[in-house]
Amino acid sequence: MLRYVTTNAGKVREARDYLDSEVSQLDFDYTEIQAPDLEPIAARGAREAYRHAGEPALVDDAGLFVDALDGFPGPYSAYAEETLGMERVGHLARDAADPARAEFRCVLAYCDGDAFDASPDPVDRADRAAAAATDDREEQDDALPVKLFSGVVRGRIVEPRGDGGFGYDPVFEHDGTTFAEMSAAEKNAVSHRGRALEQFAEWYATR
Known part of the structure; x- marks a missing residue:
């Protein structure tokens, strides 16, 4: 059983679209550390979630x-x-730029307590700190391995349009349409989370 840590049932449904295995929602308030990048935040959360659930956690x-x-x-x-x-x-x-170019990024962190190679590009880069980072509960040699997958979608910031989605979806335009103007299926097909899930699903099928 793969436990997806979220309070958003829609994310779980999206994950099930990509994964053949069983996925269930886990409502768990993990520690969100302060960091300039998404990777160590997600990695810390995956370790805590795995310890909490005792099952593979995403x-x-x-x-x-x-x-x-x-x-x-x-x-x-x-x-x-x-x-x-x-x-x-x-x-x-x-106000800062016209057009105001931006991107949505998503990082998925997976932990099941077992070892595996460090994360694939583009997250891995030259260092592996995000995938092997320790927290204050563990020493470097005892760190739980975490696998990371990232997804990015480029666009620009516009005046709010559309009634769907959540968060910044009304102001984020991709290929002429804001995320809030897209159906759930259209958004999932191009979203940063969908791209990260696609990479994860391909790897997870061999796990």
Whole structure:
């Protein structure tokens, strides 16, 4: 049984579209560390979730990265939406550049307590710190291995359009359509999470 850590049942349904194995939702409030990148946040969460559930665990972390704002809000996207609001973040992006180019990124972190090779590109890069990072509960030699998969979708920030989706979907336009104007199936076909899930599913089928 693969446990997907989320409070969003829609993410679980999306994962089931990509995976042949059984996936169930796990509502678990893992520690979200402060970091400039998504990878160590997701890796820490996957380790905690595996320890909590005692079963293979999948955690995702995602964010909106605006080019002209040096990647802001990035890993702090949820906090920025809660405090500033989606529309104000959109105004900041459009004031900084026209067009306000941006990308959604998603990192999936998987942990089942067993060893495997370090994560594949593009997450792995030259170092493997995100895949082998320790937390304050463990020493380097005893760190639980975590496998990472990333998905990216490029677009631009526009005035809000559409009634669907959630978060920054109304202000993120991809190929002329905002995520909020897309159906769930259309969004899943191009989304950052869908691209990460596709990579994960291909690897997980051989696990």
